[in-house]
Amino acid sequence: MSAASPSSAPPDHASEAVSVAAERRWAYIVMAIIAVLILMMVFTGLHWASMPPSRVETVDIKTLHIKGEFVESNLGTALGSDGKVTVRLIAQQYSFVPQCIVVPADMPVTFRGTASDAIHGFIIGRTNVNTMLIPGFVATFTTIFPRAGEQLMPCHEYCGTGHEAMWARVQVLPTAEFLSKARGGERLSCVPS
Amino acid sequence: MFQAKRLVLAHFWVAFIAFLGALVLGAWQMYVRSPLSTWVNNPEHYYRSVTAHGTVMAYVLPTLIAMGFGYAITELALKRPLLGVKWAWGGFWLVIAGTAIAAVTMGMGKASVLYTFYPPMIASPFYYLGVVLVVVGSWVWVALMAINLRAWKKENPGASVPLAMFGNVAGAYLWAWTSVGAAVEVLVLILPASLGLTDTINAGLARVLFSWTLHAIVYFWLMPTYIVFYTIVPRAIGGRLYSDTMGRVAFVLFLVFSMPIGIHHLFADPQVGAGFKFVHAAMTAMVSVPTLLTVFTIVASVEIAAKLRGGKGLFGWVKALPWDNPMMLAVTFSFIMLGFGGAGGIINMSYQLNETIHNTQWVTGHFHLIFAGAIVLMYFMLA
Numbered sequence: 001m002s003a004a005s006p007s008s009a010p011p012d013h014a015s016e017a018v019s020v021a022a023e024r025r026w027a028y029i030v031m032a033i034i035a036v037l038i039l040m041m042v043f044t045g046l047h048w049a050s051m052p053p054s055r056v057e058t059v060d061i062k063t064l065h066i067k068g069e070f071v072e073s074n075l076g077t078a079l080g081s082d083g084k085v086t087v088r089l090i091a092q093q094y095s096f097v098p099q100c101i102v103v104p105a106d107m108p109v110t111f112r113g114t115a116s117d118a119i120h121g122f123i124i125g126r127t128n129v130n131t132m133l134i135p136g137f138v139a140t141f142t143t144i145f146p147r148a149g150e151q152l153m154p155c156h157e158y159c160g161t162g163h164e165a166m167w168a169r170v171q172v173l174p175t176a177e178f179l180s181k182a183r184g185g186e187r188l189s190c191v192p193s
Numbered sequence: 194m195f196q197a198k199r200l201v202l203a204h205f206w207v208a209f210i211a212f213l214g215a216l217v218l219g220a221w222q223m224y225v226r227s228p229l230s231t232w233v234n235n236p237e238h239y240y241r242s243v244t245a246h247g248t249v250m251a252y253v254l255p256t257l258i259a260m261g262f263g264y265a266i267t268e269l270a271l272k273r274p275l276l277g278v279k280w281a282w283g284g285f286w287l288v289i290a291g292t293a294i295a296a297v298t299m300g301m302g303k304a305s306v307l308y309t310f311y312p313p314m315i316a317s318p319f320y321y322l323g324v325v326l327v328v329v330g331s332w333v334w335v336a337l338m339a340i341n342l343r344a345w346k347k348e349n350p351g352a353s354v355p356l357a358m359f360g361n362v363a364g365a366y367l368w369a370w371t372s373v374g375a376a377v378e379v380l381v382l383i384l385p386a387s388l389g390l391t392d393t394i395n396a397g398l399a400r401v402l403f404s405w406t407l408h409a410i411v412y413f414w415l416m417p418t419y420i421v422f423y424t425i426v427p428r429a430i431g432g433r434l435y436s437d438t439m440g441r442v443a444f445v446l447f448l449v450f451s452m453p454i455g456i457h458h459l460f461a462d463p464q465v466g467a468g469f470k471f472v473h474a475a476m477t478a479m480v481s482v483p484t485l486l487t488v489f490t491i492v493a494s495v496e497i498a499a500k501l502r503g504g505k506g507l508f509g510w511v512k513a514l515p516w517d518n519p520m521m522l523a524v525t526f527s528f529i530m531l532g533f534g535g536a537g538g539i540i541n542m543s544y545q546l547n548e549t550i551h552n553t554q555w556v557t558g559h560f561h562l563i564f565a566g567a568i569v570l571m572y573f574m575l576a
Contacts, residue, residue, distance in 0.1 A: 023436055023489070030485040034478045041474055041544040050545045052460040054467035061393070119311045119396055121461065121552055130551045132462045135313060135396045139463040156552040158307050160314060161237045 053131055053141035059114055061136045064090070069138075070114060076187035077102050077109075079179070088187075089113045091120035091133045091155065094162035100169045100190030101153070103145055104178035110142045118159040124170050125151030132157060145172045240305040247308030248299065250564065252327050253292050255414040258572045259368070260284065260334040262417045263361045267338065270355040270424075271345045277337045284333030291326025294319050309403060310383065312394045318387040321379050328372050338365040356440050357424040363444040364416030367451055371413055374405025374455070397464030404455035412451040412480075414564060418571040419443065422491045422524065425575065429520040432498025439490045443483035450480040460547045470544065477542035484535060488528065495524070523574045530566025534559055 045051045064070050070090055076098050077087045085107055090097045092115065103109045113122075115133040123130045131139045145151075155166035171190055173181070182188055224230055232238060260281075267275050275281065297319075298304045304320035342354065342362050354362075382399050385391045423440040427433050434440065456473035459465045496510055504513030515521050537559040540546045550556060 019435065019493075022493070023439060026489045027486065030482055033485070034482060037478050037539065037543070038475050041471070044545050045471070051467060052470055052544065052548060053463065054465065054470055056464060056466050118314050119400070123552065128548050130461055130548050132459075132552075134400065134462060134464055137397050137463040139461075157311070158240070158243075161240060161305065163240075164236055 053139060055138075055140045057138040057140065058136055059138050061116070064114065064116055069112070072097065074187060076189045077182070078185065078187055079182035081185070085109045085178075085182075087111045087113075089168075091115045091122070091159075091166075093117050093160050094155070094166040096122070096153070096155070096166070096168035098168070098189035098191075100171060102171050102173060102178065102181070102188045102190055104175045104182075105145050105148045105172050106175050107178075108142050108144055110140065113139050119157050120155050120159050120166070121157035122153050122168070123156050124153045127151065130156075145170075148172045148174045237302060237305065240307070241299060241302050244305050244307050245296070245299045248295060248324070249292075251308050251410065251414075252324060253288070254569070254572075255417075256327060256331045257288060258575070259364060259413065259417050260288070260331060262420070262575055263334060263338055263365065266357045266361045266420070267341045270357040270361075271341065273345065273348070275337070276341050276344055280333055281337055284330040284337075287330030287333065288327050291323040291328075291330065293323070294326065295323025298323060309407065310379075311396070311403070312383055312386060312399045313396055315383070315387050318384060321384055321387060325376070325379060328376060331368060331372070335365040335369045338362050356434075356437055357420050359441055360416060360420040360423065360444045363448045364413060364420075367409065367416065367448050368413040370452060371406055371409035374402045375407075378402035378406075397462070400459060400462060401456070401465065404458045405452075406455070407458055408455040408477075409451040411560075411563070412447045414568050416444075416447070417575060418527070418568045419447075419487060421571045421575045422487060426491065426520060426524050427494040427498065430495065430498045430515050430518055430524075432494055432496075432501055435490045435493035435497060439486055443487050443490075446483040446486075447480070450476055450482070454480055454542075457542050457547070460544070461551045474542055474544040478539075481535065481539065481542075484531070488531075491524070491528070495521075520574055523570055527567045527570045530562045530570075534562030534567060537562065 059068070059070065065072065069088060075088050075090060077085060079085055085104060087101055087103060087109060089101065089111070091113065111129070111131070113131070113133050114137060115135045117135065119132065119134050121130075121132040127143065127145060129141075129143050131141055133139055149172055151170040151172065153168040153170050155163060157163075159166065169190070264275055264281060295304070298317050299320065301317075304316035306314045306316045306320070310316065310321070338361060342358060345358075346352075346354070378399050382394055382402070386394045423434060423443075427435075454473050454477040456465055456469050457477045460470055460474075495514065496504075498515070499510035499513040502513045502515070504510030537555065540550060541556065541559060
């Protein structure tokens with residue numbers, strides 16, 4: 001603090017003590033704010049299991065369309081034998097496959113997606129669904145759609161000149177309607193089967 | 194006498210006002226139907242312009258300001274001539290050459306990849322070369338700042354480094370370390386692909402390397418602004434700095450905490466695991482500490498100025514401030530926008546809330562508040 005006192009301010013020990021105390025008080029308040037923020041992140045992360053999708057999983061980009069999980073016939077929404085709903089999708093310049101995704105309301109839905117050319121990403125309407133799709137990596141996350149209805153799903157990472165026109169739609173169906181359509185384990189999209 | 198003057202004028206006024214409205218509508222119809230407006234809505238031109246806007250705002254403007262301000266601080270705060278003026282001119286011309294090469298490439302539409310240039314999108318190699326030259330030019334500045342500080346220390350053993358130079362050299366070292374991420378990305382991953390030497394690229398690794406630069410670069414942009422807050426503002430408005438030590442603490446905290454935070458840009462990415470994401474979220478919370486300390490110190494310094502001018506009361510001193518002084522107005526606007534931008538930033542860095550705003554216009558709003566509002570405003574003041 002001694003370096004702080006230029007000649008214009010004569011050393012005044014009483015006021016200096018006050019200013020040092022005020023400064024220290026503020027430093028403690030700042031540390032407390034930061035500690036609360038970090039504790040909130042820890043609490044919601046552990047207690048609500050609320051955290052960013054972080055399952056690091058790779059996929060071979062060269063055989064993406066030919067074999068494995070992301071061949072075209074396996075894209076779309078699947079109701080597994082264990083009752084779990086999985087949506088598999090691919091993003092490419094400048095569309096999503098499938099272009100229209102069907103999901104149930106009020107059921108956990110797991111998205112598994114990747115990109116085949118550039119970096120893409122998407123956000124679904126007013127939900128918290130928000131992920132990046134990076135070539136060579138599989139993005140996975142699980143969410144629940146609370147309301148039936150149609151939502152827009154734009155690509156939200158600049159992927160080239162056609163980026164602004166890259167959209168998909170998400171149809172959220174009432175649970176019973178979805179379950180009646182999803183029988184037999186076929187891959188669902190908005191295209192009537 | 195002309196009896197009906199008002200009546201005649203009423204007719205004419207209404208007629209001509211209606212004529213004016215119809216004229217504007219006619220011109221608008223002509224514009225809409227003509228080919229004059231088509232290029233405005235060309236998406237290729239749009240992204241070309243976004244690339245140029247970002248490249249200038251993120252790389253060219255702040256780098257040149259930081260370099261120029263750094264040279265000024267070296268002479269004015271250390272009170273000795275700048276060593277290596279010829280090298281400094283060399284660095285300047287490297288930045289200019291790089292800017293020109295990148296500008297021509299972008300103008301030709303060969304580099305519409307935005308300033309973040311996320312591969313696998315690939316631009317002409319000349320664009321990356323231009324950006325690399327800008328960065329190499331700034332590395333000359335980094336070296337000169339270190340050399341000049343060293344020479345001053347040799348001449349003044351034991352003396353405390355002037356605060357402006359302290360912050361300036363902290364900013365230079367921050368940039369030296371920060372720029373390595375994007376430099377490695379460009380030299381090791383992107384340029385070989387752009388030159389056709391490799392045919393695949395690890396898009397995830399490239400994003401991680403760029404995130405190393407992408408967030409810490411913000412503090413490189415910020416450093417000149419904070420140096421102005423600490424060393425010029427208190428004097429310009431007739432007060433004194435509340436605490437020199439706090440300034441040094443803030444600069445050192447920026448240097449330390451600006452680095453392990455870039456992954457907060459990648460919370461929604463599949464190539465980074467939960468552990469690193471959480472660590473970077475916590476470190477980003479820590480990097481708000483120097484800003485919160487600065488806000489206290491500078492507001493206290495401003496209060497000192499007001500009290501010296503006879504300001505009284507818990508908040509009444511605000512009225513006594515020199516509001517006709519441009520610096521007073523600038524620092525006020527800068528702080529208001531830093532406040533909004535910083536509050537939004539707390540949401541961005543949050544491990545959970547980020548999911549609601551990732552890649553939305555919220556983020557664009559956030560960094561424009563900080564960059565345009567808080568930072569560039571003070572660039573004009575320091576110049």
